[in-house]
Amino acid sequence: xxxxxxxxxxxxxxxxxxxxxxxxxxxxxxxxxxxxxxxxxxxxxxxxxxxxxxxxxxxxxxxxxxxxxxxxxxxxxxxxxxxxxxxxxxxxxxxxxxxxxxxxxxxxxxxxxxxxxxxxxxxxxxxxxxxxxxxxxxxxxxxxxxxxxxxxxxxxxxxxxxxxxxxxxxxxxxxxxxxxxxxxxxxxxxxxxxxxxxxxxxxxxxxxxxxxxxxxxxxxxxxxxxxxxxxxxxxxxxxxxxxxxxxxxxxxxxxxxxxxxxxxxxxxxxxxxxxxxxxxxxxxxxxxxxxxxxxxxxxxxxxxxxxxxxxxxxxxxxxxxxxxxxxxxxxxxxxxxxxxxxxxxxxxxxxxxxxxxxxxxxxxxxxxxxxxxxxxxxxxx
Amino acid sequence: xxxxxxxxxxxxxxxxxxxxxxxxxxxxxxxxxxxxxxxxxxxxxxxxxxxxxxxxxxxxxxxxxxxxxxxxxxxxxxxxxxxxxxxxxxxxxx
Numbered sequence: 001x002x003x004x005x006x007x008x009x010x011x012x013x014x015x016x017x018x019x020x021x022x023x024x025x026x027x028x029x030x031x032x033x034x035x036x037x038x039x040x041x042x043x044x045x046x047x048x049x050x051x052x053x054x055x056x057x058x059x060x061x062x063x064x065x066x067x068x069x070x071x072x073x074x075x076x077x078x079x080x081x082x083x084x085x086x087x088x089x090x091x092x093x094x095x096x097x098x099x100x101x102x103x104x105x106x107x108x109x110x111x112x113x114x115x116x117x118x119x120x121x122x123x124x125x126x127x128x129x130x131x132x133x134x135x136x137x138x139x140x141x142x143x144x145x146x147x148x149x150x151x152x153x154x155x156x157x158x159x160x161x162x163x164x165x166x167x168x169x170x171x172x173x174x175x176x177x178x179x180x181x182x183x184x185x186x187x188x189x190x191x192x193x194x195x196x197x198x199x200x201x202x203x204x205x206x207x208x209x210x211x212x213x214x215x216x217x218x219x220x221x222x223x224x225x226x227x228x229x230x231x232x233x234x235x236x237x238x239x240x241x242x243x244x245x246x247x248x249x250x251x252x253x254x255x256x257x258x259x260x261x262x263x264x265x266x267x268x269x270x271x272x273x274x275x276x277x278x279x280x281x282x283x284x285x286x287x288x289x290x291x292x293x294x295x296x297x298x299x300x301x302x303x304x305x306x307x308x309x310x311x312x313x314x315x316x317x318x319x320x321x322x323x324x325x326x327x328x329x330x331x332x333x334x335x336x337x338x339x340x341x342x343x344x345x346x347x348x349x350x351x352x353x354x355x356x357x358x359x360x361x362x363x364x365x366x367x368x369x370x371x372x373x374x375x376x377x378x379x380x381x
Numbered sequence: 382x383x384x385x386x387x388x389x390x391x392x393x394x395x396x397x398x399x400x401x402x403x404x405x406x407x408x409x410x411x412x413x414x415x416x417x418x419x420x421x422x423x424x425x426x427x428x429x430x431x432x433x434x435x436x437x438x439x440x441x442x443x444x445x446x447x448x449x450x451x452x453x454x455x456x457x458x459x460x461x462x463x464x465x466x467x468x469x470x471x472x473x474x475x
Contacts (some may be wrong), residue, residue, distance in 0.1 A: 067416070186415055
């Protein structure tokens, strides 16, 4: 999830400044913390065509979008990625590729560079091959390292993204050392957020508060050592914050995500919320969806906020937190995010935190993202 | 971290990987960089436009003083403040 950016006037004046295109949910990896929908495989047959994606790019640029992330799934699974990057670049977008690195050979990297790609965010889960490969369910480590080396060799700025959970949180220091050696400019420790596959595996993935604090200390030591050579982000999980995150800087404020089938969403998780009317760019103009649709208006602004948010002094800071998390943990997306200690339902978050810290508990194997696990396509006629 | 003031003969230029351009939909100059964007106010835009790695800080001040007459001291102070800040934030390099 994009973080707040220093210096940016976060008031987008009603424009979707940040556009995320989920080109596909197809991916060669099986990460247990994937934020794609559980029925991800049902989208493969419904993916937008190249021309349909180009229409999305035109319409969102007209709405004032500037930053663009090509994501997925694994966006490299789309053979038209280079064509879409070139088109987006010609429209004036700043183009970012968010990738696992699998499929990023030198030939494609050069083609992407020629297409005008500006930046690559590469994910890496561990500094040891056996750990990475076990976590992502594929022999990926060596290929990821090679992708990282190539990205730097071809002069791209790079964000290295390490999704953080209990299994790898002890490796933060080694990861920084490796990234510094490669000359990576930005390193992001993304404590995973608990939606979809990650929520299913939460008890096994969530680190203890002590582990989070230790990792934070390591990060701070390295920041002092490296100075301005590398920017290191470390965002602590909202379960431990006591205050909710300013999710997406508010619903329908500056973020717009398009799913593989063309459905427009305020964030990548919003489809977990039942009862909302999702609209596809195949059926409606994007300007109408963004400005007028009931979906984007539902939780936009501050007027809809429930108590205790409505009378809270911090409402303009966090907008009541995350709607998806409110739904997943309390059953109602219109509730205060239970990550907030002022939420009447904060106990559900507290219980999850307590469960993780319990010294003796039953351990379960991680459920891997896999085809066939959650498909509901057989129900459709 | 302390901000170190640049000397008048430093030649600031945009950091690599930063994109600086006019954006009509914002009616402003903007800076785009990995995972970030900054909308610049009018004076910041005018200063950054001149940070081309050729001109010195002193030359940028003189250039702006010629373009916007009658604000001599104010311009000198705000160029120094902005260039220091932009170097500190990593937007500019010398």
